[in-house]
Amino acid sequence: MPDSTSTSGTRHDEAVRALASVPRVPGAPKPDPILVVDGVKRSFGGLTAVDVQHVEIQRGAITALVGPNGAGKTTFFNLLTGFDTPDTGQWLFDGKDLAGMPAYKVARLGMIRTFQLTKALSKMTVIDNMRLGAKNQIGERMIPAILGLWKSQEVAVTEKADELLARFKLFEKRADFAGSLSGGQRKLLEMARALMTDPTMVMLDEPMAGVNPALTQSLLEHIKDLREQGMTVLFVEHDMDVVRDISDWVIVMAQGSVIAEGPPDEVMRDEAVITAYLGGHHDKALTASGVSYTEEASQ
């Protein structure tokens, strides 16, 4: 396993090198995009929540999606992963068109998401949460389930789950109900469970929200670890320190559109970004708060 504890793993360097020549403009083409989004638009009763002209996500890099409250980040996530349907638009994941594809098929293709409000299944044990993540289980089909043809596969699934639990320091909790875990542990469980599906791209919606500071560092390391294992990460985050710490590339959204792109340090100096976070927030307070209001309402 590559050095997963240092800030700059080998894959990090690779990603930085690959992205170095990418122009710092919204919608900039990437050398090796895993996800290409075109003209995705979604409005709620006349209010445009997302209107992304073009955006590309570099394979094998950690890309942060930032923006003020109500910028449409979560809605954008929902659209990309099939949890919501855009009014128009298309997007290719690994060359496959995902438009109109139901969420479970998107997940099967290897694009796995987590949720802002953690969806650890609290009335199931930790180990069952993990097992649920495994793909292609024969015992998940009705007839083989009744005939008990799943026993040997279950052993393998459990082994894999236990390995991941150990890595995420949850092994001690494997028999507990997930509901008994702390907020941070649930985030870890959700991430570990996502890894049970062997994803190629992991979409994390505010992975640090509600996590106590003691666990933050460990979570960050796990995210970097994903990259080192060759996965692509796209994550939504508010905390700029976190963004600066772990991301190779940052995409800024405001009022539903991508307004800036670039490496973390450069983006945070960008005039448009500062305006979006400070001035713009006041100028366009009505729209922005309107959108965030509906977002909260749907939680």
Next chain:
Amino acid sequence: MDWSYILAVMVTSAFGLQAIVFGLAAIGINIQFGYTGLLNFGQAAFMAVGGYSVAVVVVEFGWSFWVGVPIGIIAAILLALLLGIPTLRLRADYLAIVTIAAAEIIRLILRSVTFKELFGGSDGRQAFADGFFALSPYPDDAAISIGPAVINDQQLWTYTVGWLLVALALLITWLLVRSPWGRVVKGIREDEDAVRSLGKNVFAYKMQALVLGGVFGALAGFITAIGAQNVNPDVFKTDATFFAYAILILGGAARVFGPLLGTIIFWAVFQGTDVFLREGIDAGLPIISLMDGTQAAVLRVMLVGLGIMLLMIYRPQGILGDRRELALDAR
């Protein structure tokens, strides 16, 4: 007041026809509601589909009783598909409303004059179970006496097959819920988006649960049709569905043996109360004798309603359930 008579009624009811019928219906609801979180409020319709299939096939078409059985099962599957397709993508309460509406649609059609030639209107259909009794291994004079109650050979055969079906349904439930399939549906019960995000086809699982539970409902319909030698639309009112819910909640939802325990206790108490009240009226007991027989019958249904409320409020996990696991309070 004849206590031995009351006791005998309680025992025969606990293991009698109604206990089997509603046990099967409740096992179906357990799969749908208990494990998957689907509010099927139309179980009565699945029972009706089963019962009328065997009746109509024999009475109207003159075919064998045993042709009616697969037809009933297929009809129940079709009904589940029909109800599931528009509603399983929607919130839980929509499924509840649509299934209860569908059950009422079916009941109104069954009792209508328009379709009387097929379904027999409000009289229903009688005398169709000969094919079933022909296979009875019991001699004609076989009989079991429990106190003053006597069970004849036909009843004995019905009960045997009925309890075998209950056992089969319980076995299937048990095998399923401990499998990865059971894990997925329990996940759906708590948070279907979480399960969806892991690449599971939530809609397909809900549909499977609805179909399987509906087929168990159809089995309940077969047994009630055979046992009563009669089907009529009023047997399949919405109250039938809610009795099955009461039984499930009493025994314990999301527990394999919850419906079994529930149906035994429910029918012992329900019929026991009835006899007790009637005996009390005849014996001129204070307060009780102020009622008449109809009121006594109404009173015990009233108590079922009260029982559902109190159970849901104070012990939603029923007798066997585990409150921590039970997702009844989830949304």
Next chain:
Amino acid sequence: MHRRILAVLGVLFATFVALVAMASPAAAEGQAVGGKLENRVEGVKTPVAGVEIAVVGDGFQGTATSDADGVWRVELPALGNYDVTINVETLPEGVALTEEDKVTIEQVPVKPPLFGGLKTVTFPLGQSTATTTSLWEQTAQLTVSGLQFGLLIALGALGLSIIYGTTGLVNFAHGEIITFGALATWTLNAGFGLPFIVAAIGGLLLSAAFGWLNNAALWRPLRKRGTGLIAMMIVSIGLAIFLRNLYQFFAGAEKKSYTEFAGMAGLSLGPVSITPTDIAVIIISLVALIATVLVLSKSRLGKATRAVSDNPSLAAGAGINVERVITFVWVIGAALAGLGGILLGFTQQVSFQMGFQILLLVFAAVTLGGLGTISGAIFGSLVVGLFIQLTTLIIPTELKNVGALLVLIIILLVRPYGLLGRRERVG
């Protein structure tokens, strides 16, 4: 949104009043007794011409002969009671009076006319007295009765919908509140001998109090315990079964009528025959609905209600007393449902399961309009009411509810969030 549904209700109200007013001038022509003689044999109706009818009373004596359409009419000098006699001798061959005691209909009251000044008297000829009507007349008649039924459904649906909107509860015991209104009124009217109007006001107030009690004694404590919505839905089913059987326990299973206003003769309003009670039912329910929508959209409490419906935690954060709003909603919702029941007691009769029987149609209406929306509930109700009545032109009357419930399922296939509802979001 509310403006649109207010406009719909307003137009209905205006149209209805205009129809009544348009019909009124005929009243100035004076009073008359009249009717249409028809022979009905196995459902086929033919007008009977040339039959003599005599009208006697208060020193007045007049006769008329039915024309080619079977229509006869006798102008009267004054209001009062008249005996109307058919001369059976003049009936053509093969036509007979099916009820022999109906040769003379005694003491027909001719009161100040609401419409047209014509008091209709019918004689049962052939096998039935049912009048032939053209398709257009049937459609008009069914439209009016459909609107009336829709308005009654709306009274139940509006309450169900705002309770759902503010608390998330799908109340399966809402039908029992409808029954409560009717039974309470019937008890005060037939049991305690109060005049109907007084009894109805009493029934309305009791219904409101019953709604308050439902919330205070059951639902508020459950909300405080943090009981889940599905659990509460099942509790409401238990409550419905309990109440329905409680009603039957005390009131019995037979259908009951109020002591007044029963079996009033129909008046002709254009092609439509309508009784004064029907008119009253339509006007009262329209006024109640318009008033409720106005209260919900204009008053402070109404605005607070909508805020709570939109987002309870946000509303609470904005300083709105959510529990007070919910209490208000229960009282209003139950009063409306009770009123629906009281009025339904006219069009149908009063029975322990009247509310239960209409509940599914109320659900259909609410689902059609989109759960939780005010205008959706009313709009959906009118659609369901009209649909149920108008489809009887094509399908047997006994299956009319089947059609409405089927449409509900089909609509959910096409527009899962109802006709006026909004799509929900995930995340």
